[in-house]
Amino acid sequence: xxxxxxxxxxxxxxxxxxxxxxxxxxxxxxxxxxxxxxxxxxxxxxxxxxxxxxxxxxxxxxxxxxxxxxxxxxxxxxxxxxxxxxxxxxxxxxxxxxxxxxxxxxxxxxxxxxxxxxxxxxxxxxxxxxxxxxxxxxxxxxxxxxxxxxxxxxxxxxxxxxxxxxxxxxxxxxxxxxxxxxxxxxxxxxxxxxxxxxxxxxxxxxxxxxxxxxxxxxxxxxxxxxxxxxxxxxxxxxxxxxxxxxxxxxxxxxxxxxxxxxxxxxxxxxxxx
Ligand code: MLT
Numbered sequence: 001x002x003x004x005x006x007x008x009x010x011x012x013x014x015x016x017x018x019x020x021x022x023x024x025x026x027x028x029x030x031x032x033x034x035x036x037x038x039x040x041x042x043x044x045x046x047x048x049x050x051x052x053x054x055x056x057x058x059x060x061x062x063x064x065x066x067x068x069x070x071x072x073x074x075x076x077x078x079x080x081x082x083x084x085x086x087x088x089x090x091x092x093x094x095x096x097x098x099x100x101x102x103x104x105x106x107x108x109x110x111x112x113x114x115x116x117x118x119x120x121x122x123x124x125x126x127x128x129x130x131x132x133x134x135x136x137x138x139x140x141x142x143x144x145x146x147x148x149x150x151x152x153x154x155x156x157x158x159x160x161x162x163x164x165x166x167x168x169x170x171x172x173x174x175x176x177x178x179x180x181x182x183x184x185x186x187x188x189x190x191x192x193x194x195x196x197x198x199x200x201x202x203x204x205x206x207x208x209x210x211x212x213x214x215x216x217x218x219x220x221x222x223x224x225x226x227x228x229x230x231x232x233x234x235x236x237x238x239x240x241x242x243x244x245x246x247x248x249x250x251x252x253x254x255x256x257x258x259x260x261x262x263x264x265x266x267x268x269x270x271x272x273x
Pocket of ligand 1: 027029030031032074076077078087107108109110111151
């Protein structure tokens with residue numbers, strides 16, 4: 001099994017998406033961290049939107065269907081006009097989730113990456129440091145070619161997502177010693193292996209510095225927590241008023257004991273680096 005596992009890492013949305021058996025989409029600061037927190041807190045279906053206008057349209061459609069959607073996301077890291085909430089994972093609480101039947105989310109990079117991955121037809125899962133073990137374990141049930149898609153920033157690689165992808169590749173490589181690493185996966189792994197401390201390295205990313213500058217430093221600490229969540233949101237297609245819609249639902253599979261122990265051990269190693 002080890003020799004047949006392959007890891008692909010796509011470092012930005014400007015790149016071609018190769019054929020894989022499953023995509024793990026990463027936007028650790030902060031879209032996929034928020035998505036995992038939403039499901040950790042008991043949130044309902046989450047509809048990713050490609051733009052703020054698209055999000056407003058989806059939310060209106062859901063309201064007409066009797067839903068009570070939370071409209072959340074960011075432009076330049078703060079809530080767009082007309083949205084209920086911005087994009088801080090620390091704003092996502094059980095109390096908040098209890099007030100809404102579902103959520104609609106639009107962010108600068110993360111929701112776009114999810115929708116791009118959906119077009120490939122491969123299963124799409126949401127990953128970040130918080131659910132790294134559960135996400136990899138779930139991905140391994142989908143096939144042997146594991147794709148990690150970094151949202152990046154405005155079409156360019158981002159240190160934060162590359163570092164998180166490196167953590168994920170490291171967890172896989174620890175478990176599958178003979179696995180094949182495509183070039184992007186090797187680059188991400190080297191970035192991770194060169195970082196002495198995951199959180200400290202994450203804090204040096206351009207977007208982390210910007211978030212810190214505008215008062216969201218605590219979001220970085222939340223995003224840097226490794227393997228603290230079991231939620232693995234998965235993208236599903238559901239019929240909508242104007243045709244099929246993409247929505248995220250809880251896709252948490254029971255961790256297999258073997259997967260659990262080896263992936264968890266390497267994730268823990270990531271924390272103590
Ligand atoms: C993104 O999509 O680029 C991020 O979610 C931005 C953010 O949350 O600040």
